[in-house]
Amino acid sequence: MQALIQAMQRSRVCVGIDPHSGLLTSWGLPDTAEGVREFSLRVVDELAGSVAALKPQSAFYERFGAAGITVLEETLRLARARGVYTILDVKRGDIGSTMGAYAEAYLRPGAPLEADAITVSPFLGPGSLAPAVDLAREHGKGVFALCLTSNPDGPSVQHAQRDGVSVAKEICDWAATANAKAPTVGLVIGATVGDAVVGNGLDLVSSQSIILAPGLGAQGAQASDLPGIFGDALPQVLGSVSRAILKLGPGKMASAVAEFEAK
Amino acid sequence: MQALIQAMQRSRVCVGIDPHSGLLTSWGLPDTAEGVREFSLRVVDELAGSVAALKPQSAFYERFGAAGITVLEETLRLARARGVYTILDVKRGDIGSTMGAYAEAYLRPGAPLEADAITVSPFLGPGSLAPAVDLAREHGKGVFALCLTSNPDGPSVQHAQRDGVSVAKEICDWAATANAKAPTVGLVIGATVGDAVVGNGLDLVSSQSIILAPGLGAQGAQASDLPGIFGDALPQVLGSVSRAILKLGPGKMASAVAEFEAK
Numbered sequence: 001m002q003a004l005i006q007a008m009q010r011s012r013v014c015v016g017i018d019p020h021s022g023l024l025t026s027w028g029l030p031d032t033a034e035g036v037r038e039f040s041l042r043v044v045d046e047l048a049g050s051v052a053a054l055k056p057q058s059a060f061y062e063r064f065g066a067a068g069i070t071v072l073e074e075t076l077r078l079a080r081a082r083g084v085y086t087i088l089d090v091k092r093g094d095i096g097s098t099m100g101a102y103a104e105a106y107l108r109p110g111a112p113l114e115a116d117a118i119t120v121s122p123f124l125g126p127g128s129l130a131p132a133v134d135l136a137r138e139h140g141k142g143v144f145a146l147c148l149t150s151n152p153d154g155p156s157v158q159h160a161q162r163d164g165v166s167v168a169k170e171i172c173d174w175a176a177t178a179n180a181k182a183p184t185v186g187l188v189i190g191a192t193v194g195d196a197v198v199g200n201g202l203d204l205v206s207s208q209s210i211i212l213a214p215g216l217g218a219q220g221a222q223a224s225d226l227p228g229i230f231g232d233a234l235p236q237v238l239g240s241v242s243r244a245i246l247k248l249g250p251g252k253m254a255s256a257v258a259e260f261e262a263k
Numbered sequence: 264m265q266a267l268i269q270a271m272q273r274s275r276v277c278v279g280i281d282p283h284s285g286l287l288t289s290w291g292l293p294d295t296a297e298g299v300r301e302f303s304l305r306v307v308d309e310l311a312g313s314v315a316a317l318k319p320q321s322a323f324y325e326r327f328g329a330a331g332i333t334v335l336e337e338t339l340r341l342a343r344a345r346g347v348y349t350i351l352d353v354k355r356g357d358i359g360s361t362m363g364a365y366a367e368a369y370l371r372p373g374a375p376l377e378a379d380a381i382t383v384s385p386f387l388g389p390g391s392l393a394p395a396v397d398l399a400r401e402h403g404k405g406v407f408a409l410c411l412t413s414n415p416d417g418p419s420v421q422h423a424q425r426d427g428v429s430v431a432k433e434i435c436d437w438a439a440t441a442n443a444k445a446p447t448v449g450l451v452i453g454a455t456v457g458d459a460v461v462g463n464g465l466d467l468v469s470s471q472s473i474i475l476a477p478g479l480g481a482q483g484a485q486a487s488d489l490p491g492i493f494g495d496a497l498p499q500v501l502g503s504v505s506r507a508i509l510k511l512g513p514g515k516m517a518s519a520v521a522e523f524e525a526k
Contacts, residue, residue, distance in 0.1 A: 063374070093384055124409070151359070152388075157386055157420065
């Protein structure tokens with residue numbers, strides 16, 4: 001995670017690479033693995049020098065099976081060659097040797113789909129993510145655990161409580177413990193969750209987590225909303241934006257990132 | 264889901280295809296995509312006629328990047344050709360168009376990774392899974408949502424409550440609503456969850472869900488434990504077993520499934 005912390009000295013923006021069919025069409029590209037390839041390589045090429053991180057969304061590559069995954073490999077390779085931090089958005093979550101296999105797939109140096117960090121889903125309990133956290137720590141990589149999302153259905157799970165502690169708070173406390181050894185675990189907290197951080201009693205500063213905050217731009221949050229949501233943890237926030245940048249099309253994205261940054 | 268309900272007339276066993284490195288070694292196969300291919304095709308070939316379903320675990324294919332996904336495509340194709348129901352264990356979960364892309368990847372007829380059903384993870388709230396449920400219903404396919412898992416960390420999320428209703432019960436109630444139109448949503452409930460079904464007030468019979476119950480064999484549950492755990496919902500239970508069968512090696516798996524069935 002150290003590399004990301006350094007990258008955040010010069011940029012506080014992560015751009016998602018979301019080659020969904022609507023965007024491919026608006027870019028004049030076919031809705032095929034080849035279209036996804038053109039799109040992805042162009043985004044990496046244009047933005048590698050101006051963002052803190054790029055976040056490819058695996059779902060849009062998986063649509064095309066092995067052909068799509070070949071493109072994802074190439075996208076991650078190009079990003080690495082350009083020296084930009086990659087957060088692969090896969091939201092994996094499983095137990096034991098299966099979670100270990102996901103970790104091997106994405107966090108093992110030299111793996112075909114090696115990224116600098118991945119997103120993970122703690123539905124099986126945050127402790128189930130240990131194989132990914134351990135491998136990430138070993139190699140200086142990162143794991144971003146879903147914590148508080150801004151979709152309307154999120155609170156039904158994330159605000160639920162056990163012994164007076166919400167699921168979201170338990171994940172935040174678990175991150176704090178994991179990060180006491182070395183910064184490894186980040187948290188995904190939507191930029192549109194309103195007062196849920198305070199309401200769930202999350203101590204984000206003590207967690208020492210980088211906070212990946214999707215929802216800027218198309219999903220309705222403004223950079224000016226962030227201080228109210230994250231309070232003293234604002235310096236830990238990496239704002240994530242996808243469609244508001246991607247929809248502009250090639251040649252216009254880098255300047256739009258600079259505008260985001262200025263806010 | 265109808266095809267699975269029919270298959271369960273003759274078998275109540277699902278075998279997981281988990282080509283992890285230890286099993287590949289014990290089969291005398293290399294820990295490569297080619298080793299995974301040999302393993303997977305052999306399991307399909309030997310078991311297609313004697314089980315209700317086969318459940319490939321995506322993590323073990325993703326380890327090898329696009330080469331592994333090519334093998335997963337071939338495994339799913341062979342299973343389809345042999346007429347055995349496939350539950351692809353991917354535990355995907357996301358929102359909006361991203362969840363839609365996962366649905367397209369695995370539940371769209373003709374997709375390279377088409378399966379008959381997938382597992383999904385409701386950390387973003389069960390309602391977030393709607394794009395997968397809708398596509399599954401349209402094509403007579405299925406979606407198995409994680410509900411109660413038997414790993415020690417599972418209860419920290421799944422037993423948490425909101426307004427007196429646990430996360431697990433909310434998922435079960437959501438499945439009941441989804442299945443009122445047509446049987447589409449199944450639930451993943453570990454065969455070693457003890458009294459958690461009763462403790463969380465799950466009405467499995469009313470949910471009309473097929474219950475995928477991992478944990479038989481290597482994870483410690485016996486077929487004789489199932490009535491105590493699932494009660495009147497026992498006819499809905501599809502027991503899932505992986506290592507206890509797979510470790511026997513080629514040529515010995517089909518007879519072991521028959522023994523499981525007899526219990």
